[in-house]
Amino acid sequence: MSGSHGDHGHHHREPESALSLRVRALESLLVEKKLVASDAIDRIVAAYEEDIGPHNGAKVVARAWVDPAYRARLLADGTAAIEEMGFGGVDLQVVENTPGVHNLVVCTLCSCYPHALIGLPPVWYKSFEYRSRAVREPRVVLHEFGVDLPASTEIRIWDSSAELRYLVLPERPAGTERLGEADLAKLVTRDSMIGVAVIKPPAGAAR
Amino acid sequence: MNGIHDMGGMHGFGRVEREENEPVFHARWEGRVMGISRACSVQRIFNIDESRHAIERMPPADYLASSYYERWLDRNIRLLVEKGIITREELERRIAQLAAGTDPAPPHTDPQLADRMLQVAKGRTHYRQPGPPPRFALGDRVLTRHDAPAGHTRLPRYARGKPGVIVRVHGTFVFPDTNAHGQGEQPHALYSVRFDAGLLWGESAEPRAPVHIDLWERYLLPDAPARGTS
Numbered sequence: 001m002s003g004s005h006g007d008h009g010h011h012h013r014e015p016e017s018a019l020s021l022r023v024r025a026l027e028s029l030l031v032e033k034k035l036v037a038s039d040a041i042d043r044i045v046a047a048y049e050e051d052i053g054p055h056n057g058a059k060v061v062a063r064a065w066v067d068p069a070y071r072a073r074l075l076a077d078g079t080a081a082i083e084e085m086g087f088g089g090v091d092l093q094v095v096e097n098t099p100g101v102h103n104l105v106v107c108t109l110c111s112c113y114p115h116a117l118i119g120l121p122p123v124w125y126k127s128f129e130y131r132s133r134a135v136r137e138p139r140v141v142l143h144e145f146g147v148d149l150p151a152s153t154e155i156r157i158w159d160s161s162a163e164l165r166y167l168v169l170p171e172r173p174a175g176t177e178r179l180g181e182a183d184l185a186k187l188v189t190r191d192s193m194i195g196v197a198v199i200k201p202p203a204g205a206a207r
Numbered sequence: 208m209n210g211i212h213d214m215g216g217m218h219g220f221g222r223v224e225r226e227e228n229e230p231v232f233h234a235r236w237e238g239r240v241m242g243i244s245r246a247c248s249v250q251r252i253f254n255i256d257e258s259r260h261a262i263e264r265m266p267p268a269d270y271l272a273s274s275y276y277e278r279w280l281d282r283n284i285r286l287l288v289e290k291g292i293i294t295r296e297e298l299e300r301r302i303a304q305l306a307a308g309t310d311p312a313p314p315h316t317d318p319q320l321a322d323r324m325l326q327v328a329k330g331r332t333h334y335r336q337p338g339p340p341p342r343f344a345l346g347d348r349v350l351t352r353h354d355a356p357a358g359h360t361r362l363p364r365y366a367r368g369k370p371g372v373i374v375r376v377h378g379t380f381v382f383p384d385t386n387a388h389g390q391g392e393q394p395h396a397l398y399s400v401r402f403d404a405g406l407l408w409g410e411s412a413e414p415r416a417p418v419h420i421d422l423w424e425r426y427l428l429p430d431a432p433a434r435g436t437s
Contacts, residue, residue, distance in 0.1 A: 017234075017236075019234075019236055019277065019280070020234065020235070020236040021302055021305060021306060022280065022298075022302060023236040023239050023240055023243075023280060024236070024239070024305055024310075025298055025301040025302040025304075025305050026243060026280070026283065026284065026287075026293075026298060026301075027239055027243060028301055028305065028310050028311075028312040029293050029297060029298060029301050029312070030243060030246070030287075030293075031312045031314075031315045032311070032312035032313070032315075033292070033293075034315055034317070035246065035247070035250060035252070035292070036242075036243055036246045036320075037246075037315050037316050037317035037320050037321070038314075038315070038316070039316040039317065039318065039321060040242065040246060040316075040317055040318075040320040040321035040324055041238070041239055041242030041243065041246070042242075042321075043321040043324070043325065044241070044242045044245050044321065044324045044325060044328065045232070045238035045239075045241070045242055047325055047328060048231050048238075048241070048328075049231045049232070049238075052328055052329075053231075079332075087329070088329050088330050088331055088332075089327065089328050089329045089330055089331075089332065090332060091332050091334060091335055093375075093377070093399075106215075108213070108214055108215030108216075108363050108365075109212055109213060109214075109215070109259075109361065109363060110212065110259055110262070111275070115328065116328060116329060119231065120231055120241070122225070122226070122229050123226060123229065123233075123275065124223050124224060124225050124226070126275045127220075127223060127224070128214055128217075128220045128271070129220040129221055129222060129223045129224070130223045131214045131215065132214040132215065132216065132217040132218075132219075132220045133220060133223070135215045135216055135365065135407075135418050136215070136216045136365075136407075136408050136411075136412075136413075137413060138413060138416050139413050139416065140413075141223060144222055144223050145223070145225075151414070151415075152415075153415070154415040154416075154417070155413075155415060155416045156417060156419060157416060157417070157418045157419065158399075158419050159215060159363065159366075159418055159419065159420045159421075160421070161361040161362075161363070161420055161421045161422070162334075162361065162377075162380060162383075162397055162421035162423075163255070163332065163334035163335075163380060163381070164334075164377055164380065164397065164421055
């Protein structure tokens with residue numbers, strides 16, 4: 001959290017970092033050349049902070065859980081299926097977890113990620129540790145995330161290398177038969193849609 | 208290129224560290240860098256493949272020592288300088304001016320630019336383009352090329368010269384290897400190719416952990432005569 005500035009004002013008590021100054025200088029130059037407008041940056045930053053996040057992907061997952069026809073369309077053509085729900089900005093491939101198959105998404109070359117559905121990637125997804133290791137020792141990496149799968153489960157790793165992005169359709173947890181779509185969406189986590197988490201049954205679900 | 212960015216399978220990096228309740232941006236400047244990048248991209252100042260390649264061209268020691276958005280900042284400056292839009296001297300002068308408390312840039316707003324940037328985040332993509340029909344079909348066995356191209360490529364080093372199986376035919380997509388170098392989009396077939404872990408990592412491979420990579424047809428050679436079986 002070092003270097004975090006809660007306000008946008010010019011009354012920093014700590015001296016401004018060289019990095020922050022360099023970025024302000026670049027923005028200033030580009031504003032002067034009318035290639036960048038500060039209000040445009042404000043709006044895209046706000047969009048990612050407030051609007052474009054995992055709650056979008058969660059709605060898609062919940063719909064797939066309650067609607068088998070939608071699930072089939074989502075797996076066949078993810079791009080078209082999310083458009084039905086008003087989402088775009090990504091060419092999407094959805095991969096489905098089943099009792100014998102677990103999917104895990106990584107981008108070893110950079111940071112490819114389905115932003116439009118789950119927001120900007122967390123630091124760990126972009127880390128050298130995750131990028132180098134997820135393809136070679138996925139079980140060890142998953143263990144670090146607290147996920148231990150049966151030895152019989154196939155772990156399918158998707159090294160996301162194209163402008164086609166991957167979203168994991170997690171398994172619907174047991175004990176959620178009575179939940180509606182909106183409540184189901186609340187159970188779906190970002191990490192489960194990357195494949196580094198398994199969704200646990202909600203507290204009190206088991207009767 | 209045989210770059211530091213091509214990290215799949217490398218040893219030596221430690222545990223994956225997670226941050227609870229991680230903010231979208233850890234400092235205000237990170238969001239500004241992201242926004243500047245988006246503004247450049249919607250105005251076609253640079254395309255996504257050029258921008259990835261610019262990060263790959265960072266000196267390897269700098270790449271490893273930089274945070275994610277520091278690499279983005281380096282990329283933005285590198286490409287804007289290369290394209291003649293800014294100079295490094297101009298940037299240093301502006302840093303000095305801001306440090307002295309004056310910003311000579313007149314205020315400028317552009318609601319349409321903001322709309323376009325948000326449209327990219329939410330609207331239709333343009334990576335899927337018409338192109339020649341695919342040469343390979345589902346179940347075909349292929350062999351990846353074993354080149355060491357100096358330029359941009361999306362075939363990771365760990366999967367060069369390896370046999371795999373086509374598990375999905377995605378359609379035709381813009382080709383990064385040419386689009387990164389001003390040689391046009393050259394869209395052609397993109398496939399999902401499955402590789403057995405043992406063929407990638409040898410005896411140290413974990414069982415039942417196949418790796419799938421999206422690969423363009425020009426990375427692939429036919430491997431065996433059997434077609435449509437798996």
